[in-house]
Amino acid sequence: MKRLLEPELMEEESQVIAYSEADFEIPHNEFIQRLKTFVNNPEFCGTALDLGCGPGDISCRFAKAFPLSKIDAVDGSKPMIARARSVLPAALEARINFIHGLLPHVILPQSSYEIIFSNSVLHHLPDPQALWQTIKKYSRQGTRIVIMDLFRPGCVEDAQAMVQTYAVNEPEILQRDFYHSLLAAFSIEEINTQLAQADLNLNVEQISDRHVFITGVAP
Numbered sequence: 428m429k430r431l432l433e434p435e436l437m438e439e440e441s442q443v444i445a446y447s448e449a450d451f452e453i454p455h456n457e458f459i460q461r462l463k464t465f466v467n468n469p470e471f472c473g474t475a476l477d478l479g480c481g482p483g484d485i486s487c488r489f490a491k492a493f494p495l496s497k498i499d500a501v502d503g504s505k506p507m508i509a510r511a512r513s514v515l516p517a518a519l520e521a522r523i524n525f526i527h528g529l530l531p532h533v534i535l536p537q538s539s540y541e542i543i544f545s546n547s548v549l550h551h552l553p554d555p556q557a558l559w560q561t562i563k564k565y566s567r568q569g570t571r572i573v574i575m576d577l578f579r580p581g582c583v584e585d586a587q588a589m590v591q592t593y594a595v596n597e598p599e600i601l602q603r604d605f606y607h608s609l610l611a612a613f614s615i616e617e618i619n620t621q622l623a624q625a626d627l628n629l630n631v632e633q634i635s636d637r638h639v640f641i642t643g644v645a646p
């Protein structure tokens with residue numbers, strides 16, 4: 428099945444609200460648990476970078492998992508960043524800095540980060556190098572890189588079946604977005620080709636029937 432692009436930024440007000448109110452407990456917890464295992468440093472006290480942070484749920488979970496850390500979190504959608512700021516718990520306000528900016532052009536507060544992570548963003552990008560080149564630009568020797576995304580199913584019927592399995596109780600708008608995201612996602616082979624083109628030596632692992640987990644340490 429050929430890739431079918433979905434809108435890059437999530438800017439519809441109803442879409443932003445539905446996404447920020449959705450229950451992502453299972454996949455987002457899975458992401459943080461795997462990230463913790465990979466980083467293997469609960470005392471991490473540097474600043475991490477969250478690329479395509481959306482309403483900030485993953486940024487907040489990271490902040491709680493690494494209580495000494497700070498996070499710069501960037502998204503290209505103004506409504507998403509506004510939502511992230513408005514739902515940010517007061518206790519995390521001093522540690523998470525939400526930034527409006529578009530990959531790969533955004534200019535970030537630091538020239539490099541010790542941890543760079545991103546969840547569910549790669550499939551939004553018309554040009555996937557926007558993510559890989561941003562990671563290259565903002566990493567330094569030893570930067571931990573952790574990415575999770577969907578991968579594209581083999582056919583439309585498989586994508587429809589996944590919506591039935593995983594999103595049937597979600598609002599219509601979330602079911603629509605999930606379906607479009609599956610069709611817009613890359614295959615694992617395509618991701619490996621992108622990484623080779625970017626000269627990024629990362630490990631690409633299929634971790635479920637729809638998720639791929641990508642990790643590595645910058646040389």
Ligand SMILES: C[S@@+](CC[C@H](N)C(=O)[O-])C[C@H]1O[C@@H](n2cnc3c(N)ncnc32)[C@H](O)[C@@H]1O
Nearest residue numbers: 435436437479480481502503504529530546551
């Ligand atoms: C599916 S959401 C994921 C949000 C968050 N990472 C999470 O896991 O909940 C994808 C986000 O990527 C953002 N995005 C897409 N393309 C982008 C780009 N080029 N630069 C910055 N953000 C982008 C969208 O606006 C949207 O908020």
